[in-house]
Amino acid sequence: MIRSAIVSAALLATTAIVPASAQQAPWASRDVPVSHHDRVYAAEQFSNTLSVTDPADNRLLGVIKLGDPQPANFSPLYKGQVLVHGLGYSPDGKTLAVVSIGSNSVTWIDTATNTVKHTTYIGRSPHEAFFTPDGKEVWVTVRGEDYISVLDPVSFEEKTRLKTPGGPGMTIFSPDGRYGYVCSSFNPDLVVFDVASHQIVGHVAQPSPFCPNIAASPDGKQVWFTLKDVGKTVAFDARPPFAVLKVIDTGPITNHVNFARTRKGSFAYVSVGGLNEVKVFRTETFAQVATVPVGKLPHGVWPSGDGSRIYVGLENDDKLAAIDTATNTVIGEVPIGQAPQAIAYVPNAVSEGGGMANLQPLGTAGQTTHLVLATVGTGGTPTSVSLFDQGLIQILEASVTGLQPKHPYVLAFGAKPDGSGALEPLATFMTNPAGSAIVNASGPIRQVVQGDVSQAPRVLVIAEAVNGVPGKIIQVQRP
Numbered sequence: 513m514i515r516s517a518i519v520s521a522a523l524l525a526t527t528a529i530v531p532a533s534a535q536q537a538p539w540a541s542r543d544v545p546v547s548h549h550d551r552v553y554a555a556e557q558f559s560n561t562l563s564v565t566d567p568a569d570n571r572l573l574g575v576i577k578l579g580d581p582q583p584a585n586f587s588p589l590y591k592g593q594v595l596v597h598g599l600g601y602s603p604d605g606k607t608l609a610v611v612s613i614g615s616n617s618v619t620w621i622d623t624a625t626n627t628v629k630h631t632t633y634i635g636r637s638p639h640e641a642f643f644t645p646d647g648k649e650v651w652v653t654v655r656g657e658d659y660i661s662v663l664d665p666v667s668f669e670e671k672t673r674l675k676t677p678g679g680p681g682m683t684i685f686s687p688d689g690r691y692g693y694v695c696s697s698f699n700p701d702l703v704v705f706d707v708a709s710h711q712i713v714g715h716v717a718q719p720s721p722f723c724p725n726i727a728a729s730p731d732g733k734q735v736w737f738t739l740k741d742v743g744k745t746v747a748f749d750a751r752p753p754f755a756v757l758k759v760i761d762t763g764p765i766t767n768h769v770n771f772a773r774t775r776k777g778s779f780a781y782v783s784v785g786g787l788n789e790v791k792v793f794r795t796e797t798f799a800q801v802a803t804v805p806v807g808k809l810p811h812g813v814w815p816s817g818d819g820s821r822i823y824v825g826l827e828n829d830d831k832l833a834a835i836d837t838a839t840n841t842v843i844g845e846v847p848i849g850q851a852p853q854a855i856a857y858v859p860n861a862v863s864e865g866g867g868m869a870n871l872q873p874l875g876t877a878g879q880t881t882h883l884v885l886a887t888v889g890t891g892g893t894p895t896s897v898s899l900f901d902q903g904l905i906q907i908l909e910a911s912v913t914g915l916q917p918k919h920p921y922v923l924a925f926g927a928k929p930d931g932s933g934a935l936e937p938l939a940t941f942m943t944n945p946a947g948s949a950i951v952n953a954s955g956p957i958r959q960v961v962q963g964d965v966s967q968a969p970r971v972l973v974i975a976e977a978v979n980g981v982p983g984k985i986i987q988v989q990r991p
Contacts, residue, residue: 543817543818543819544817544818544859544860545817545818546567546568546816546817546818546820546821547568547860548566548568548569549859549860549861549862549863550566550567550568550816550817550857550858550859550860550861551564551565551566551567551573551623551857551858551861551862551867552564552565552566552567552814552823552832552846552855552856552857552858553565553599553601553608553855553856553858554599554812554825554832554848554849554852554853554854554855555596555597555598555599555610555611555812555852555853555854555855556575556596556830556848556849556850556851556852556853556877557595557596557597557613557850557851557853558581558849558850558851558900558902558907558909559575559581559849559850559851559876559877559900560577560578560579560580560581560585560592560593560594560595560596560612561575561576561577561578561596561849561850561877562575562576562578562596562599562608562610562621562849563575563576563832563848563849563852563874564576564626564867564871565832565846565848567816567821567823567834567857570832570834570844570845570846571846572846572847572848572874573867573868573871574626574868574871574872574873574874575848575849575871575872575873575874575877576621576626576628576870576871576872577872578592578593578596578610578612578619578628579592579593579594579596579612579615580592581876581877581902581903582902582905582907582954583902583904583905585614592615593610593612593614593615593617593619593631594612594613594614594615595612595613595614595615596610596611596612596853597611597612597613597639597853597854598610598611598613598638598639598640598641598853598854599611599640599641599812599853599854599855599856600640600641600642600643600650600856601623601643601856601858601861602643602647602665603643603645603646603647604647605623605858605859605860605861606622606623606624606861607620607621607622607623607629607665608620608621608623608856608858609641609642609643609650609652609663609665610641611638611639611640611641611652612638613637613638613639613655615633616633616634616635616636616637616638617631617632617633617634617638618631618632618634618638618641618650618652618663619631620632620665620668623858623861623862623867624861624862624863624864624865624867625869625870626867626869626870626871627869627870629668630668632663632668632669632670634652634654634661634663634670635654635656635657635659635661636654636656636657637654637655637656637657638652638653638654638655638656638661639653639654639655639680639681639682639697639724640652640653640681640682640683640854641653641663642682642683642684642685643665644685644689644692644707645685645686645687645688645689646689647665648665649662649663649664649665649671649707650662650663650664650665651663651674651683651692653676653680653681653682653683653694654680655679655680655681655697655698656679657678658675658676658677658678658679658680659673659674659675659676659680660673660674660676660680660683660694661673662674662710672710674705674710676694676696676703677696677698677699677701677703678696678698678699679696679697679698679699679721680694680695680696680697681694681695681696681697681722681723681724681725681726682694682695682723682724682725682726683726684726684727684728684735685707685728686728686732686735686750687728687730687731687732688732689707690706690707690708691704691705691706691707691713691750692704692705692707693705693726693728693735693737693750694726695718695723695725695726695737696718696721696723697721697722697723697724698721698722699718699721700717700718700719700720700721701715701716701717701718702715702716702717702718702723702726702737703715703716704716704754713752714752714753714754715754716746716748716754716756717756718737718739718746719739719742719744719746719759720739720741720742720744720945721741722739722740722741722742722944723737723738723739723740724738724740724767724768725737725738725767725768725769726738726769727768727769727770727771727780728750729750729771729778729780729795730771730773730778731773731778732750733749733750733751734747734748734749734750734757734795735747735748735749735750736748736769736771736780736782737769738762738766738767738768738769738782739766740765740766740767740944741944741945741946742944742945742946743761743762743763743764743765743766743784743786743945743946743948744759744760744761744762744766745759745760745762745766745769745780745782746758746759746760747760747780747795747798757798758798760793760798760800762782762784762791763784763786763787763789763791763946764784764785764786764787764893764913764944764946764947764948765784765785765786765809765911765913765946765948765950766782766783766784766785767783767784767785767810767811767812767813768782768783768811768812768813768854769781769782769783769813770813770814770815770822771795771815772815772819772820772822772837773819774819774820774837774838776838777794777795777796778794778795778796779792779793779794779795779801779837780792780793780795781813781815781822781824781835782813783806783810783811783812783813783824784810785809785810785811785827785911785950786893786911786913786946786948787893787913788805788806788807788808788809788810788896789803789804789805789806789810790803790804790806790810790813790822790824790835791803791804792804792840801840802840804835804840804841804842805842806824806826806833806835806842807826807828807829807831807833807845808826808827808828808829808882808896808898808911809826809827809828809829809896809898809911810824810825810826810827810833811824811825811826811827811852811853811854811855812824812825812852812853812854812855812856813825813855814855814856814857815837815857816857816859817857817859817860819837820836820837820838821834821835821836821837821843822834822835822837823835823855823857824855825848825852825853825854825855826852827851827852827853827898827909827911828851828882828896828897828898828909828911829882829898830847830848830849830850830851830852830878830880830898830900831845831846831847831848832845832846832848832852832855833845834846847874847878848874849874849877849878850877850880850900850907851898851900851909876901876902876903879901880898880899880900880901881898881899881901881906881958882896882897882898882899883896883897883898883899883972883989883990884896884897884989884990885897885910885972885973885974885987885988885989885990886987886988886990887914887986887987888931888985888986888987888988892914892987893913893914894913894914894987894990895910895911895912895913895914895974895987896910896911897909897910897911897972897989899957899958901958902954904956905954905955905956905957906954906955906956906957906958907952907953907954908923908938908951908952908953908954908955908957909950909951909952910923910949910950910951910952910972910974911948911950912941912943912948912949912950912951912974913947913948914947914948914987915943915947915948915949915974915986916943916947917943917944917945917946917947918942918943918944918945919942919943919947919976920940920941920942920976920977921940921941921942921943921949921974921975921976921977921986922935922937922938922939922940922941922974922975922976922977922982923937923938923939923940923941923951923953923972923973923974924936924937924938924972924973924974924975924982925938925970925971925972925973926970926971926972926973926985926988926989927970928971929971929991930971930988931971931973931985931988931989932985935973935975935982935985936970937982938953938955938957938972939951939952939953940977940980971988971989972988972989973985973987973988973989974986974987974988
């Protein structure tokens with residue numbers, strides 16, 4: 513990937529020609545040209561880190577360690593964070609709110625010093641946290657329950673709870689701060705709150721129950737949300753009666769959506785994990801205008817402060833990809849921590865100094881093995897597998913695609929290079945309606961599949977499950 517000084521100069525030149533009249537999500541801030549004062553943050557759920565990148569030269573500065581890897585975090589005396597996942601930031605760019613699903617927490621981080629200011633513990637399995645546009649409240653969707661925990665960003669305490677359908681996935685606010693749009697991960701019911709009164713004032717029917725992500729367009733006219741289980745993205749009117757405008761088939765494991773306004777117009781960028789692509793749509797017509805190959809399992813998406821770039825977290829590549837919105841091509845990659853989930857681009861996060869205090873090197877968080885499983889025979893969509901090193905063990909994550917919808921399968925070790933022979937199951941799973949799934953397992957897996965030089969190593973396979981027992985092999989690990 514391009515890393516030369518010439519290209520860095522070209523990127524800054526591209527940034528300079530973007531008009532200063534555009535506004536970017538989520539708070540309708542005026543354009544802020546890319547500079548060394550900006551930061552790109554990524555929440556990394558298997559290394560339990562928050563990576564910090566300087567977008568001016570696409571350089572990882574270091575990570576903020578919020579917790580330990582397995583098996584250290586299994587201890588009953590463990591105090592760190594687990595499954596660092598969600599990420600929001602204050603309108604002034606000075607505070608991050610980082611959600612850890614496994615430890616039910618919101619960690620507040622000072623962007624100038626990279627230090628933890630406080631940790632607030634809330635309900636079961638929170639997912640995302642976002643500041644209201646006036647900065648006075650932080651709404652955290654408590655996905656394991658049925659409410660939003662409203663936090664005070666000064667005292668860090670819970671102010672109130674807002675009842676929602678079970679499993680609220682994420683909240684995003686209209687740029688003017690009037691509405692809060694809350695999609696669901698367990699029910700096909702998106703609700704709209706009046707922010708001032710904390711009352712529900714609208715509903716939008718979701719075509720499926722599993723929405724992981726939602727975004728409001730910078731002009732305040734549209735809201736888009738993704739449906740991971742059926743591979744669709746929905747756009748609706750941001751104003752009453754909140755009518756659905758378009759349902760788009762985007763592809764298996766549709767993850768996140770966000771917007772960029774450029775001199776060419778307003779565009780939605782949708783990460784499609786099962787295709788390793790970001791798809792680009794014009795918001796005025798909903799027409800797809802580009803497909804950008806980005807790497808394995810793209811997840812979080814966020815625009816730069818001027819809309820000249822879109823940053824994408826690659827969950828199974830442990831990287832950030834930078835997309836030039838003028839050409840819709842990848843112009844840079846940055847190695848980061850393990851399995852990035854939500855990301856955020858914060859303009860002017862560090863107004864003075866280098867912003868390097870209290871950062872650590874990647875270390876073990878940068879050690880990952882990548883494998884590919886291909887369909888037996890010809891055709892089919894390959895499955896990407898990452899083995900995230902935790903020291904003595906690895907966490908396996910497979911981005912499974914190309915299988916039958918709603919069908920049981922087994923991820924297993926095969927005894928022979930072609931996958932034949934006795935199979936040793938690692939994990940059973942059911943595909944979603946799009947024929948895809950995210951499958952996890954843990955153990956000394958890298959040692960097994962790489963094997964001892966004195967004997968043939970085993971390989972990973974996916975087989976049909978028949979009464980819980982592995983049946984016909986469908987996919988097998990490539991050499």
